[in-house]
Amino acid sequence: MESAIAEHLKCPRTRHRRIEDDYAPPYPAWSARAPQGVGQVVMGFFGVQSRGREMQGRACAALLEIARGFTRADGPGHHDLAHHVDADGYDNMIAIAYWDDPQRFERWSATPGIDAWWQSDERLSDGIGYFREIALPRSERYETLFNTPDRLEGIGVVMGGVSSDIQEHAYWGSMRDRIPLSQTDAMAPAGTRTVLAGRSAPGQRVRVGGHQNIAMIRSGQEWTDTQGQERKLYLEEMEPVLHEGMDFLRDQGLGIGCYSNRYMQHLDPTGAPLQKSFGLSFWRSLADMERWAESHPTHVAIFGSFMRYVQALNFQLQLRVYHEVSVLKPDEQRYEYINCHPRTGLLNGLSV
């Protein structure tokens, strides 16, 4: 067993972990590992927003155009496609792309075909909305957690490596203890979101600036390989509770520090749904996220049933769960919306 914090990211502590040094978790879990040379990564959420069936074709074409862009030089090392319908009834499709090198991402973004498409005035009059939410966390500002070591997801795919089983998990507060910066910093939030340019209105572009220590989580599950009792358990007991928790964050999140929550299903390259989903949310602080996870009845129930079932199934779970969590400095966040409704992503709750 080893620490979730990679050796080269350890430093003299000024803050304690929540566990004692001899703590042993009740079941194993793993963290992704990047080579030491990877100092910063990029998680890019490229979204297309549309309303009504007649606009779906146009939205899919736009999503595929974005995904085609990923094959250009300096494109991402990995991407996923996902869909959800938001509280206002809009379809949102997102291409989520990961780079292990911010310079490569900047070169890719500046590629004439990529940048010109995004900047084109046609984007203002396509009849659909677009957004880019880009997080660029430095290595000390994010953590990953997987319940299996053999099929990484998200940023884990481009990080490329995996730890042995880690110590800091299966207790409230373990997410914080896995983030290297928690060794020396409380990661408290400061400031507010600001509108950097534009207005949120039809035919408009708007850029939003993030404040200090906004926390972001992508927490996913895949039930493809589950069968029998385990599948029934996930689909009939866990998923409905999870869904309720995700709806709560979507509809009432602002009151508890959750700026935006999307409960999304993966799509294959032809647009067909996969048996994989995730919650993607942005929070005022890591502490607000922790409070929801450890106190909201929905997540407490899911957490409890997960703990019971891993043990009942003697750790032979086919359900795969993972998450990636980042705590971001203002210069590690870029949010831009074109033609999107005012409750989209980081616009939610902002008067623009």
Ligand code: HEM
């Ligand atoms: C089927 C779905 C889910 C299951 C089975 C599940 C279960 C768990 C478990 C077992 C942990 C403890 C992990 C460990 O340290 O070993 C955990 C932590 C956590 N989960 Fe979930 N979860 C699910 C979905 C979600 C979603 C969608 C979100 C939010 C978008 C979320 C937010 C969190 C957070 C913030 C923590 C960290 C709590 C802390 O360490 O203080 N979870 N979850």
